[in-house]
Amino acid sequence: MTLLQVDDLTAEQDCLYTLVIKHADGSREARVIGSIVDYVFAPDDPVAAIERMARPEVRIVSMTVTEGGYNFDQVTGEFVADNPAIRHDLAHPQAPTTIFGYLTAALKLRRERGIPPFTVMSCDNIQGNGHVARRMLVAYARLTGDEFADWIGSSVHFPNSMVDRITPVTTDADRAEVADTFGIRDAWPVVAEPFFQWVLEDEFGAGRPPWEQAGVQVVPDVEPYELMKLRLLNASHQAMAYFGYLAGYRYAHEAAQDPAIVSLLAGYMAEATPTLRPVPGVDLAGYQRELIERFSNPEVRDTLARLCAETSDRIPKWLLPVVRENLAAGRPVVLAAAVCASWARYAEGVDEKGAPIDVVDRLADRVTAAARRYPDDPAAFLRDPQLFGDLVDEPDFRLPYLAALKSLHEQGAAATLLTL
Ligand SMILES: NC(=O)c1ccc[n+]([C@@H]2O[C@H](COP(=O)([O-])OP(=O)(O)OC[C@H]3O[C@@H](n4cnc5c(N)ncnc54)[C@H](O)[C@@H]3O)[C@@H](O)[C@H]2O)c1
Numbered sequence: 001m002t003l004l005q006v007d008d009l010t011a012e013q014d015c016l017y018t019l020v021i022k023h024a025d026g027s028r029e030a031r032v033i034g035s036i037v038d039y040v041f042a043p044d045d046p047v048a049a050i051e052r053m054a055r056p057e058v059r060i061v062s063m064t065v066t067e068g069g070y071n072f073d074q075v076t077g078e079f080v081a082d083n084p085a086i087r088h089d090l091a092h093p094q095a096p097t098t099i100f101g102y103l104t105a106a107l108k109l110r111r112e113r114g115i116p117p118f119t120v121m122s123c124d125n126i127q128g129n130g131h132v133a134r135r136m137l138v139a140y141a142r143l144t145g146d147e148f149a150d151w152i153g154s155s156v157h158f159p160n161s162m163v164d165r166i167t168p169v170t171t172d173a174d175r176a177e178v179a180d181t182f183g184i185r186d187a188w189p190v191v192a193e194p195f196f197q198w199v200l201e202d203e204f205g206a207g208r209p210p211w212e213q214a215g216v217q218v219v220p221d222v223e224p225y226e227l228m229k230l231r232l233l234n235a236s237h238q239a240m241a242y243f244g245y246l247a248g249y250r251y252a253h254e255a256a257q258d259p260a261i262v263s264l265l266a267g268y269m270a271e272a273t274p275t276l277r278p279v280p281g282v283d284l285a286g287y288q289r290e291l292i293e294r295f296s297n298p299e300v301r302d303t304l305a306r307l308c309a310e311t312s313d314r315i316p317k318w319l320l321p322v323v324r325e326n327l328a329a330g331r332p333v334v335l336a337a338a339v340c341a342s343w344a345r346y347a348e349g350v351d352e353k354g355a356p357i358d359v360v361d362r363l364a365d366r367v368t369a370a371a372r373r374y375p376d377d378p379a380a381f382l383r384d385p386q387l388f389g390d391l392v393d394e395p396d397f398r399l400p401y402l403a404a405l406k407s408l409h410e411q412g413a414a415a416t417l418l419t420l
């Protein structure tokens with residue numbers, strides 16, 4: 001295997017890359033994208049990155065740093081100040097490691113130089129991603145001084161957004177295909193499904209490109225779209241990932257073509273739907289059918305391993321809000337509880353044939369240790385307040401969770417899916 005650095009993007013191919021759209025019928029569309037004009041790898045040269053962000057022509061800083069990058073307590077929603085990376089950034093403002101250190105250093109420079117602030121545009125899969133980005137950045141800045149934090153809170157804009165296109169990890173096979181099919185030697189092609197949706201609030205302090213012309217929906221309130229996407233698409237990814245992996249599948253389309261998994265997804269989505277708001281112009285039943293079709297696209301070859309990673313940052317943000325709202329309204333949470341049980345079974349790190357599972361999660365040691373307390377302490381996995389809050393005390397959640405976990409152990413994933 002060739003080890004490629006993203007630096008190749010600048011050195012070898014002038015920041016151009018190929019976007020390959022993979023249709024379910026096997027046809028392909030390819031376009032060379034020229035929207036990246038330069039690239040600075042911040043860990044190599046933090047000061048250069050900060051200076052770049054401070055340039056007057058920079059008007060938007062967009063972020064795709066995954067759910068774990070926002071550093072908030074998943075139960076209280078509060079900024080976690082007691083984090084070694086945050087302590088490091090406060091002590092070394094010119095060599096930061098977190099987005100908060102970078103954004104703060106660049107905004108400070110702009111303010112000192114009389115340059116208006118940039119807009120911070122989160123593209124991550126977090127409910128209220130703009131609101132969360134604002135709250136967390138202001139909380140970080142407050143640790144450096146109240147006046148500066150207040151200035152960020154009142155001067156910097158943070159649009160909420162919903163970004164949707166299933167984009168798996170690029171493989172060597174993708175690179176080879178781009179060369180063979182399109183005659184393009186590209187170290188960093190991006191492959192994706194045909195569907196895309198980007199919904200954005202028009203909340204920019206210093207202007208923005210006319211993204212409507214490229215199909216972006218600019219709306220006054222993104223929340224209904226976010227709820228729909230995070231609770232139906234992303235949470236359904238979680239629903240099929242662990243059951244699918246334990247049942248022996250390795251690709252999303254394989255799992256999504258199994259009728260028992262389709263039933264699980266349909267059942268979970270029926271549980272989640274009452275927690276959504278009406279979405280302008282969207283028929284939610286049609287959206288759910290389309291999701292199963294999108295997941296089933298055999299060409300995209302999204303791996304379950306990608307969907308199974310960093311669960312500690314995903315299930316608490318996408319699935320547990322559905323559980324809490326349904327419990328509060330007296331509605332059932334049986335399938336959402338079973339999905340949590342499938343995570344617990346997966347987190348044990350050993351599959352149904354005794355083979356090891358590579359649990360990729362920043363809390364891997366902790367979740368695996370808790371999961372392995374089954375059967376001596378069957379609810380141990382739920383007794384992690386930072387992940388589950390007090391849900392372990394809710395019988396309507398705990399009992400279906402325990403039933404599904406017992407069945408996963410005694411019958412296996414395939415048989416459990418049939419009983420669900
Ligand atoms: N891939 C998709 O299908 C897709 C679709 C829509 C939205 N998104 C959003 O985009 C984000 C990125 O997706 P991706 O597929 O590019 O993921 P990825 O894992 O390929 O890339 C994530 C990047 O974030 C960086 N990162 C991780 N933790 C960080 C932290 N604490 N601080 C700063 N940087 C950090 C990583 O180094 C990596 O470069 C996702 O989390 C999701 O919110 C992804």
Ligand SMILES: O=P(O)(O)OC[C@@H](O)[C@@H](O)[C@H](O)[C@H](O)CO
Pocket residue numbers: 066067125163164165166167233234237306307
């Ligand atoms: O990338 P993450 O960590 O937010 O979540 C994994 C997938 O659910 C996600 O990448 C989806 O493929 C994407 O959100 C589809 O638009």
